[in-house]
Amino acid sequence: MPTWVGALDRKLVRELWRMKTQALAIAFVIAGGVAVHLLAAGMLSSLQETRRAYYERYLFADVWAPVVRAPQRLIADIRAIDGVQAATTRIRVPALFAMEGMSAPATGEVLSLPDVGEAAVNRLHLVRGRLPSPGQRSEAVVLQAFADAHRLEIGDQVPATLYGGRRRLTVVGIALSPEHVYAIGPGQFVPDDRLYGVLWMRRGALAQAVNQDEAFNEAVVRLSRDASKPAVIARLDRLLEPYGAPGAYGRADQISDAFVSSEIDQLATMGRVLPPIFLLVAAFLVNVVISRLIAVQRAGIGLLKAFGYRDRDIVGHYLKLVAAIAATGVLIGGVAGIWLGRGMAVLYMEYYRFPFLLFQANPADYATVIGVAMLTVMGGATLAVRRAAALSPAEAMTPARAPDYSRVAGAWITRLKVLDQQSRMILRQIIRWPWRAALTVAGIAASGALLIGTMSMMDGIEVMIDSSFNIANPHDVSVSFVEPRSRAALFSLAGEDGVLAAEPFRVVPVRLRHGSREERAVITGAPLDGSLSRIVDTLDRPVQPHPGGLVLSSDLAAKLRIEAGDIVEARVTEGRRPLLELPVSAIATSYVGSGARMRIEDLNRALGEGALVSGAWLTVDADRTGTLYDRLKETPSVVGVGLQADAVKRLAAMLDENLGRSILIFFFFAGLIASGVVYNTVRISFAERQRELASLRVLGFSRTDVSYILLGEVAFLTLLALPLGAAAGTALAWYLAHAMSSDLFRLPFAVAPATYGAAGAVVLAITVAASLMVRRQIDRLDLAEALKTGE
């Protein structure tokens, strides 16, 4: 070592080297807290930035304005609207695809591209191939997700049914679209890449196929920077009103973006709620561990003082030691945080099929996290070192007097004949230093609680899925018609082979208005006594509308500031477009789903179009679904088929991939923190009692006997910590469920028994592993040394 390094610093370096395993374990705890923070921050800012850039580069629309059929010449008027930066019109038609090797029908849509070149709004990102050639009538570009799900390649054929007309389309390109990050069909809750396809054709070809020459049925608009969206929407609505426009809408109501946004919001909430808890727990644990670590150094501190070092030299010396450990932890956590944050962002990029990733690590996040980590660790260490430095040197230089156990003599322990002496030692040790034991228990319990808290989110998701599918929507299939049909259509569906039960529903798109607030929504009319689909609250109780009344989901109610008993104005945006005044009979707080419900008779009466149905919910005989699906594929009036069982599986898989991935990472770090804490607890206990243990070995106790005294204490405290950790974990789960819930999304509070079991098993496994590591040191105890040293 260079000569300019002082003696004290050499001591520091050597000491760090000597206690490297322990120092590393502490560093890991700090790293856990820091990494979770940074990876969440990095991942989220990258995801948000990437999504923004994707939308920007591919000219994602700000406003969609569907119409029934409008003349192409209106495009000039649309472009002339103040605030419109770019606009294009297109044809957008629902379609059925009879995909090979799949009995269930795939639904979807076909959109038009300009006859020449690329779209001015909602541009495609071609992954392979090319855009259709102008004039080629059967060429199409396919959405990558659908192509992948069906292994479609350039040159393959897709049989499509457009407005009853069948044609085979040739795949010439495979593309991503900012509009279809999530592609989801009518009657479907969950995106299913196999069941929902999107294709693009040149305008001329599509117009001819669906008889929309010189006309369009949707305008898409990008706004200039300072445009007022409501103003543009109002102008568009006025302009397009005569052409059967149900009303223009913005990104918040665009299904793909709404999905992506709400998912990223959920990740963001989790990224806001969880990491501070990790950092807090890590800081607490590091404080506990470091103050004990320094207490063990008592003799060394006395010695330094005897040499004439001042208190502040000593405090400085030990703070350097702690700072070195903390800096190592921050460094490991920082590097791991960036690396994992980037890795997670890449995974999500693939999951969302973003064409590129912009990784962002905000320096301010780093500064905050590093500052908080260093401050909490150093703050705790300062207290401990000051306490140790307050010791008079003479006291530290003489052999330590035996600590007095008489105050806690525990006469009762003395009288307990069943206890052997080793167990008495364990018990008295705990009673003599209850504070130390309590902190150990708290440390283990806290890391157990982190494990339970993170895992509970998956439990919550499972409860949510169960509630919304098995309880609220226990049907197997939902069938949607192209247009509302008479009840006869329901009876014919009910009579299909394999259908066990059928219940009708009627849906109408509306604009709900309350005061100055307006929201787009869908009112679903369903039979009062229906059991195949209903609204249930968070306690799984059905919420039924009163006669003539409306049940609103709590998110809509919150957005519209409506309470039960209020009257809401509903402007129907299709058909005759009546304006309804509906009393809100109840607000339903349920886990998922947003919308409004009425009795189907009430809705039909209000609409005044007769007893119509938009579709039906079915339960089917699982053995005969094949023939039923074949029949549905051939029924031109059917536009959408939703398969519940598939949807449940898809949703579970999707949430696993999305939230589950983050939760897994958090779980890993919770485990890392637990490992660091438990290892240090055992290791420091060992340091504190090294001499005692060596003496016992000399007295003829085997390694196993001696290990029992040390590890028995840890095991005992761990067992105490388990129920406490379970309680704390339950509380944390409750907090997380509430913190993660908003009006839009409600995470149920649920902890499955298996979660307690798994967390307990992880804590126990970590304790055993840490014990085994320390056990090796018991094996290497220097017995001769025990005879010599006084301390």
Added chain:
Amino acid sequence: MMSAGEESGKTGLCFRARAVTRIYNSGAAAVHALRGVDLDLPDGELVVVLGASGSGKSTFLNILGGLDTPTSGEVLFRGEDISRADQRQLTEYRRRHVGFVFQFYNLMPSLTARENVALVTEIAEAPLSPEEALAMVGLENRLDHFPAQLSGGEQQRVAIARAVAKQPSVLLCDEPTGALDSATGVRVLEALKTVNDSLGATTLLITHNAAIAAIADRVVIFADGRVREVRENADKRLPGEISW
């Protein structure tokens, strides 16, 4: 591995050491703690081992006590070779035959006097009761005191009671009076003497303090890793007759 007493009748020897060396580390850093020790110690004697720091006496005691093994040479305990024993056999040997008394007592602070003794009697084969052992060292009235409530001399006597309670064949004491004043030290030596007389355990007592040699049956002097001198003590005194 070994059973107490069987061999003792034949040889009358408790320990027989031949050409015992102990080298710590190797190469340039090698430390030769023992450079070839030959020594016979008869059963039942009170042996005082003298020598300067680094003379090898503690290393030798550690080997006799089964805490360490020689680098070369042979150590027989009642005819059984303990120099080649493995860790497990050594633990068994210490457990059955050896009682230790340490300079700093090494009591378990969390156990009372009685419990400290019971710690050993619970794993011994034919132990005295803790009460008997403590009575032997004059602590029958301090049974339920914790180490922190006892004086240094009392703590050391608890340690002696703990060492003898299992009725060991060998009692090894490394500087048992090193941390005590003269008067207290004498009381500790008296306790050791009583134990040696009544149990007949071969007692080795390591010390810097030449005055203590007066109470021994045999005095062994170590120097520079070898035995420099062994002499039988013709003029044996009682502990009460010496002071320092």
